[in-house]
Amino acid sequence: MASTTLVAVGGKGTNPKTTLYVGGLEETVNEATLHAAFLPFGEIKEVNIPLDHATGTHRGFGFVEYEEKEDAAAAIDNMHNGELFGRVLKVNYAQPMKIKGGDKGWSHLPVWADTDRYIEEMDAENELEEHEKEQRKQAAKEAAAAATADGADQAMKEAAS
Structure with missing residues (x-):
């Protein structure tokens, strides 16, 4: 069969x-x-x-x-x-075919058809960059504070000796 x-x-x-x-x-x-x-x-x-x-x-x-x-x-x-x-x-x-812009592709869409998605992606990217900058600033402040605290501890130890 x-x-x-x-x-x-x-x-x-x-x-x-x-x-x-x-x-x-x-x-x-x-x-x-x-x-x-x-x-x-x-x-x-x-x-x-x-x-x-x-x-x-x-x-x-x-x-x-x-x-x-x-x-x-x-x-x-x-x-x-x-x-x-x-x-x-x-x-x-x-x-x-899975192509962007639907079944007919990009050539059949107006130039502005994808603007909203592009703006959302750019906003999210900028927000992520700002967040990373803030994290770097915070890490630098913590490192400076730790260095200052270490220097103060060292100075106190030297003064006590």
Whole structure:
């Protein structure tokens, strides 16, 4: 009996999940290879393998977006823990990007959209700096008082001798 994967019809709003995360890619795998490996399961909208800007090579994972949610589910069923170029693949539904500024990112927000949070952070940072200054002043006063007390004790001992 073959095991199947539960198909989650999640995602944003009523849109089903059609984008898959494919991890564990061998370093010679490119977008064309990934497209060819996942094509048997349905019509593919897009294949993307993010590159590491420093090295110019990919980081061992990619994304495959299908036209239909059923095709994505079939690809997970058949390719998760499958092998490609000698490497075991991890295939799951891709998580939505967690970027600042909501779903569309910073470019779709007005310049002042994050002002309140910025001001709160700056106020908290300034308050922390003031608190640290006060602690340093207090420590310096205590050290000076201790030094004065030590000097007075030493003077009394010398006078008594």
